Amino acid sequence: MRTETVAIRHTMYIVIWGLCALLFAAPAPAKESMKLKPGTTGKACLECHAAFKEKVKKAYVHTTFKNGDCSSCHDPHTSNYKNLLVLSPAKLCLSCHKEVLPDKSRSLHGIVTEGKCNQCHDSHGSDIKFQLLNKGNELCFGCHKEIKEQAQTNKFNHSPMAKEKGCLNCHTPHASAAQKSLLKEGAPGLCLKCHNVTKGQFKSKHMNYPVGESNCISCHNPHGSNTRGLLFDNPHSPVNKKTCGECHESATASNPLAIKKQSKELCGKCHEKMMKETFDKNRLHWPVADAQGCLHCHAPHASKEKKLLKAGPLDVCGKCHGDTVELQKWTKMDPANKKLCEPVKKGNCVVCHSPHASDYPLLLVKPSVNADLCGRCHEWQTHSTHPIGEKVIDSRNKNLTLDCLSCHNACGTQNHPAMLHFQTTYDLCIQCHTDRKR
Amino acid sequence: MRNLLPLILSFLTILGTWLFLPMGATSGEDMKIKHVLSIYSDDKEAGLKHPEGVASSDGSVLIVADSENGRLLRYALQDEKLESAPTEIQIPELLYPIKVHLNSQGDIFALDGKKRRIICMTADGAFKGYINPTGNISAATVVPRSFALDANDHVYIVDILNERVIVLKPSGECTRQLAFPKTYGFISDIAVSPKGDIMLVDSTHARLFAAKPGSDQFAPLTESLKEYVRFPTCLALDAKGRIYVIDRNGGSLILIGPDGSFLGRQSGMGWKEGFLNHPSQICINKKDQIFIADTSNNRIQMFTVSL
Numbered sequence: 001m002r003t004e005t006v007a008i009r010h011t012m013y014i015v016i017w018g019l020c021a022l023l024f025a026a027p028a029p030a031k032e033s034m035k036l037k038p039g040t041t042g043k044a045c046l047e048c049h050a051a052f053k054e055k056v057k058k059a060y061v062h063t064t065f066k067n068g069d070c071s072s073c074h075d076p077h078t079s080n081y082k083n084l085l086v087l088s089p090a091k092l093c094l095s096c097h098k099e100v101l102p103d104k105s106r107s108l109h110g111i112v113t114e115g116k117c118n119q120c121h122d123s124h125g126s127d128i129k130f131q132l133l134n135k136g137n138e139l140c141f142g143c144h145k146e147i148k149e150q151a152q153t154n155k156f157n158h159s160p161m162a163k164e165k166g167c168l169n170c171h172t173p174h175a176s177a178a179q180k181s182l183l184k185e186g187a188p189g190l191c192l193k194c195h196n197v198t199k200g201q202f203k204s205k206h207m208n209y210p211v212g213e214s215n216c217i218s219c220h221n222p223h224g225s226n227t228r229g230l231l232f233d234n235p236h237s238p239v240n241k242k243t244c245g246e247c248h249e250s251a252t253a254s255n256p257l258a259i260k261k262q263s264k265e266l267c268g269k270c271h272e273k274m275m276k277e278t279f280d281k282n283r284l285h286w287p288v289a290d291a292q293g294c295l296h297c298h299a300p301h302a303s304k305e306k307k308l309l310k311a312g313p314l315d316v317c318g319k320c321h322g323d324t325v326e327l328q329k330w331t332k333m334d335p336a337n338k339k340l341c342e343p344v345k346k347g348n349c350v351v352c353h354s355p356h357a358s359d360y361p362l363l364l365v366k367p368s369v370n371a372d373l374c375g376r377c378h379e380w381q382t383h384s385t386h387p388i389g390e391k392v393i394d395s396r397n398k399n400l401t402l403d404c405l406s407c408h409n410a411c412g413t414q415n416h417p418a419m420l421h422f423q424t425t426y427d428l429c430i431q432c433h434t435d436r437k438r
Numbered sequence: 439m440r441n442l443l444p445l446i447l448s449f450l451t452i453l454g455t456w457l458f459l460p461m462g463a464t465s466g467e468d469m470k471i472k473h474v475l476s477i478y479s480d481d482k483e484a485g486l487k488h489p490e491g492v493a494s495s496d497g498s499v500l501i502v503a504d505s506e507n508g509r510l511l512r513y514a515l516q517d518e519k520l521e522s523a524p525t526e527i528q529i530p531e532l533l534y535p536i537k538v539h540l541n542s543q544g545d546i547f548a549l550d551g552k553k554r555r556i557i558c559m560t561a562d563g564a565f566k567g568y569i570n571p572t573g574n575i576s577a578a579t580v581v582p583r584s585f586a587l588d589a590n591d592h593v594y595i596v597d598i599l600n601e602r603v604i605v606l607k608p609s610g611e612c613t614r615q616l617a618f619p620k621t622y623g624f625i626s627d628i629a630v631s632p633k634g635d636i637m638l639v640d641s642t643h644a645r646l647f648a649a650k651p652g653s654d655q656f657a658p659l660t661e662s663l664k665e666y667v668r669f670p671t672c673l674a675l676d677a678k679g680r681i682y683v684i685d686r687n688g689g690s691l692i693l694i695g696p697d698g699s700f701l702g703r704q705s706g707m708g709w710k711e712g713f714l715n716h717p718s719q720i721c722i723n724k725k726d727q728i729f730i731a732d733t734s735n736n737r738i739q740m741f742t743v744s745l
Contacts, residue, residue, distance in 0.1 A: 262599070282506075282534045282552050287624060289554065289581045290598035320624060320642040323668040323687055361488055361506075361734065362716070396709035399478040399485045399736040406709075421707075431709070 042068020045076075058125035065124045073123070090115025093123075105175035107182050111143075112174050119143070120173070137166035147223055154224035160194070161223065170222065187216040205229065207244050208251040219301040232302035237270075239301050246270075247300070263293025274356070281357035287320070288356055296320075297355065314347030317355075324411045331412030331419060341419065342377065344412055352410065374404040395432040470744045471691065471704045471728065473712040474518050477502065477738040480511055481523030489731045490718040491538040491548070492738055497725035499561075501546055502738050503535035510535055510548065510563065518727070518740070527563030537584055537719055541591040541608070549582060556582055556595065569593055571604055573611040580604065584672075588630040596628045596638070603628060603636060603649075619647045619656040626671045631679045631696070639673045639683060646673070646681065646694060660698040667692050667703075674720045674728075676743075682720055682728065689714040691730070709735060 037044075042065075046053055056066065064072040073092060074084045085092055093115065094101060101112065111119045120139055121131045128135055134142060141148035151161060160169040170190060171182045179186050185193075188211075196202060197212035216222075219239060220230045227233055231240075238246040245251075247266055249258050259266055268275040278288060287296045297316045298308045309316055318325035328347055331337050343351035352373055353363045366372030370388055387402065394400040404410065407428055408419045415423075422428040430437045479485045484507070491503025500513040500520070509528040514521035527546070536551035544561035547569070556569040571580060581599035588594065592613070593606040605614035616636070618625055623642025630636055634651035637659065644663045647656040663670065668688035675681055679696035689707030691714070694700060705714050716734035723729075728741040 280552075284551065284554070286583055286598065286626075290583075290624070291601045321669070322642075323664075394709060397735055397737070400709065 042070055045070045045074075052124060055122070055124040058122075058131075059127045060129055060131050061125035062123060062131060088115060089117070093117045100174040102175055102177040104177065106178055107180045108175045109173060109182055136164070137161065140167045150223055153226075155226045156228060156230055157224040158222050158230060188213060191216045191222075207242055209244055209248070209256055210251075211257075214257070218299060221302075221304060227302075232299075232304050234304065234306060234308060235302040236300060236308055263291065263295060264289060267294045278356040282359045283361075283363055284357045285355060285363055312347065313349045317349045327409070327412035327414060329412075330414045334415050334417075336415075336417040337419070341410070344410070344419070369403045369405055369410075374410070378404075471741040472744065474727070474740045474742055475520070476711050476732075476740070477513070477520070478736065480526065486511075486736050486738070488733050488736065489738055490536040490551070490733050492719050492729040492731045493538040493540050493546070493721050494723040494727065494729055495540040495542075495544075497723045497727060499540065499544065500729065500738075501538045501540060503538045503548060503719070503731065505534055505536055505551070505733075508533055508535070510538065510546065510559075512546075512561075512563065518742070525563065527559065529559070529563065529565050531557050531565045531568075532559075539585065539587045539721075541587050542589065543591070547585070547587065547593070549585060554581055556585055556593070569595070569606065570610055571595070571606055571612045572609075573613075575604065575612040576600070576615065583625065584627045586628045586630050588634065589632065594628050594630055594636060596625055598625065603638070614654070616649055616654055616656060619658070622647070627673050629673045629675050629681070631675045632677060633679065635679070637673060637675065637681060639670050641669055641671050641686075644668075644670055646683070646698065648698075658698075660694060660700075663692065663694075663700070666700055672717075672719050674722045676722045676726060677724070682722060684717050684720050684730070686716055686718070689717065691717075691720070691728075711739065714739070 045068075046056075052065075055061065064070075070076075071086075073086060075086050076084070079085055081088055087095060090113070101108070111117070117123070119142075120133060122133055123131070125131060126133065132139055137148075137151075141151075151157060161167065163169060170184060172184055173182070176182045176184070184190060192212070219232065219235070221232045222230070225231055225233055227235060238244060246269075247259050249256050249260065261269070264275065278284070288294065290296075296319075297310060299310050300308075303309060305311060314325060314328070325347070328344055331340060332345060343349075349355075350365075352365060354365045355363075358364060360367050364373065368375075386407075388404065388406070390401050392402040394402050394406055400406070407421060409416075409421050410419065413419050413421070417425070420428050422431070426438075477486065486502065486504050487506030489502055490505040491501075493501040494515065498515055500515050502511040502513070502524075504511055509526055510532070511524040511526060513524045532548055532550050534550055534552040535548045537549040539547045541547065545566065546559040546561065546563065547556060548559070549556050558566040558569060560566055569585075571578070577600045579599060580595060580597045582595045583598045584596045586594045591608040593608075593610075595604050595606065597604055601618040603616045603618070604612055605616075606612055619638070619640075621643075622638075622640045622645075624640065625638050626641040627639045628636065636649045636656075638647040638656060639645075640647065644667050645661070646659040646663070648659040649656045663683075667683065667685040667690075669686050670683045670692070671686040672684040673681055680701070681694040681696070683692040683694060685692055685703075689705065691704045692700070693702045693704070705712060707713065707715060709715060714730060714732050714735065716732075718731040718733045720728065720730050726743060728743055730739050730741070732739050
C-alpha cells in the first residue's frame with residue numbers, strides 16, 4: 001500500500017513538472033509531413049505561382065526552392081506571417097543560416113537583425129552570386145545613399161571602393177564580431193593590409209611620426225574626401241599645415257605622439273579667447289574641465305563635421321545625455337508631433353544650449369526662454385498666447401513665473417502631444433486651473 | 439494527495455513570481471518620504487534663484503547655496519521649523535556657490551562653480567581660506583567637481599582633471615589618493631559613509647562605485663541604474679549607510695541599500711511642493727531630515743523619511 005502511494009506521488013510530481021514545462025516551453029513550429037501526392041513536391045505550388053518558374057532558371061537559386069521544398073519556408077495552409085512564412089522573417093533565414101550572425105557581435109547590420117534579408121537577397125533566386133538583388137556597391141548604395149553621393153562628388157576617392165569587391169573590401173555584410181561599423185578588421189590593421197608604413201613617402205607624409213599603430217580614421221576618411229590625402233573635410237589647422245609639433249612632442253622625441261600639455265591647457269594655447277569666455281561663465285559644462293576636456297566632443301585631427309565635432313550634435317551630446325536624446329527620439333516618432341519644434345526634430349541641441357558654458361540655467365544660450373529662445377521661431381506668442389512672462393506667477397510655485405517650459409518640455413517627451421509635460425492638455429491645465437478639474 | 443497539489447501549485451506560483459518580477463517592483467514600496475517644509479525666499483522676500491547647494495549636519499543649522507544670487511543663507515532650525523530670519527553670507531571670495539557642507543566645528547565649506555575652488559568660512563560666514571592640497575600629491579592643480587567631509591573633518595575632493603579622489607586632513611595635507619574607476623563616464627558627486635566607505639556617482643553610466651576604508655581603488659557598488667534613474671548627479675548617506683541618489687533629469691530621489699540593492703524611488707518631476715525639478719544637492723542631517731536643493735523650482739525642500 002505504501003509502495004503504491006509513493007509511486008502515485010512520484011507520478012503526480014512528474015505530471016506537475018511536465019505541465020509546468022509545457023506552460024513555459026516556447027511553441028516550436030512543427031514541420032509535419034504535408035502528405036502530398038507522390039511527385040507533386042514544389043510542382044504543386046508552381047502550378048498556381050507560375051511567376052516563380054522563371055526564378056528556378058536563375059543562375060543562383062535557393063537550394064530548398066530548387067529542390068521544390070517550398071514548405072521549408074512556407075506553410076501551404078495558414079500562417080501568422082506574411083507570405084505564409086512558417087516563422088517570422090527575423091527568424092526564418094537565421095534558422096538555417098546561423099553563421100551570418102556570430103554569437104557576440106560588436107556590430108550588426110540593422111537589416112539583418114530586423115530580418116529584412118530580402119533587402120539584399122532574393123529568397124528564391126537571382127543571377128547574382130548569393131542571390132543578391134544588385135551587383136557590388138550598387139546594392140549597398142541602395143540604402144547608404146549618402147556614401148554614394150559622397151563617392152560621386154569627392155575630389156579624391158579611396159581606391160578599394162572602386163575595386164571589384166567595393167564596400168566588401170573593408171566591411172562584412174552581416175556582422176562583425178570584433179569591430180564596429182561592420183569592419184573586417186579595425187584601423188590600423190585593416191589599412192596596413194594595403195598601406196606600407198615603412199615606405200619613405202608614407203613616413204614623409206606623416207612628418208616622420210610613427211603613426212603605424214595609430215587610428216588612421218582619426219584623420220582620414222576611408223570613403224573619400226575633398227581634401228588631399230583623404231583627410232576629413234574639416235581638418236584641424238595644425239594637421240592641415242603639417243605642424244604636428246604644435247600639440248605633440250617632436251618626431252624624434254622618445255614618446256613622439258605624447259601631447260605637450262593636458263587637454264584644456266593645450267587647446268587654450270590657440271583658442272585662448274574661447275577658453276577665457278568659457279571659464280568666465282557662471283556655469284561650466286564640467287567635462288570641458290576634466291582630463292579628456294575638449295576631446296569629449298571634438299576630434300583633434302580632422303572631422304567630417306564642422307567645428308571638428310566628433311559627430312553630429314545629437315550623437316555627441318547623446319553619448320552622455322542618452323536619457324534626453326531618448327526623449328527626442330520618442331518625440332520624433334510620435335505621430336501626434338507632426339509640427340515638431342525644428343531644433344528638436346533635427347536634434348540640434350546647440351540651438352538652445354551652450355556646449356561649453358553659460359551664465360543661464362540649464363546652459364541655455366539666452367537668459368529668457370520665452371522671448372530669446374522659443375520666441376525666435378514661435379513669434380505668435382508675442383501677440384496671442386497663454387499669459388507668460390516675468391509678471392505672471394506660476395500658481396503651482398510662488399517663486400516661479402510662467403514661461404514656455406512651464407508647460408512644455410523643450411527637449412521632448414516620451415509620448416505627449418506638443419511636447420507637453422503631461423499626457424493630455426486637460427492633465428496639464430488642471431495643474432493650475434484646479435476649479436476646472438472634473 | 440489532494441492536499442498536496444494546491445500546495446505545490448502555490449509554491450510554483452510564488453517561485454514564478456519571484457523569478458519573473460523585477461526587483462524594483464517588489465522592493466520600492468517600503469520607502470516613503472514626507473514633505474515638511476519649503477524655503478522660497480529670505481526674510482526680505484528676496485526669492486531664491488536656482489539654489490544648487492544645501493547643508494545641515496546636527497539639525498540646528500541649515501545652509502543654503504543660493505547660487506544665482508551668489509550668496510549663502512544660514513537658517514537656524516528647531517525640530518522641523520525655521521527658527522528665525524536667515525543670515526545672508528555674501529563674500530567676494532565666493533561668487534557662485536554650488537555645493538556646501540558643514541564640518542564638526544560648524545565651519546562652512548563651499549564649492550564655487552565659477553572659480554572651481556573650495557573655500558572655508560567660519561560659522562558666521564567670515565572667509566577662512568581656500569582648500570589647497572599640500573603634502574605628497576602627484577599633481578597640484580585640482581579641478582574639484584564635488585567634495586564631501588567625514589566625521590573627522592577630512593575633506594574628500596572629486597578631482598576631475600586628474601581623474602582621482604584626494605583625501606585631505608583638516609590642515610589640507612593630502613593623505614590619500616584614489617584613482618577613478620577604470621571604466622567610468624562622468625563622476626559628479628562623492629559621499630562618505632559613517633564607516634568610512636567612499637561612494638561615487640557616475641552620472642552618464644548611472645552607476646555607483648565604492649571604496650572601502652584603506653582601499654586605494656573603487657569597485658562597482660551597483661550595475662547601471664538606468665532602469666530606475668535618468669541622470670544621477672548627487673548622493674548622500676544616512677546613519678545606516680543607505681544611499682540617497684538624486685535623479686536630476688528625472689526629478690526624483692532613489693534609495694539604494696548599503697549593498698547596492700535598489701530600495702525605492704520617491705517624488706517625481708513637478709512644481710508643486712513635494713515634487714522636484716532639476717534637483718541638485720541633497721543632504722541628510724543627524725536627525726534623518728532630508729534637504730534637497732530643488733534648483734529649477736527655486737526652493738529648498740525638507741522631507742522626513744520613513745522606512
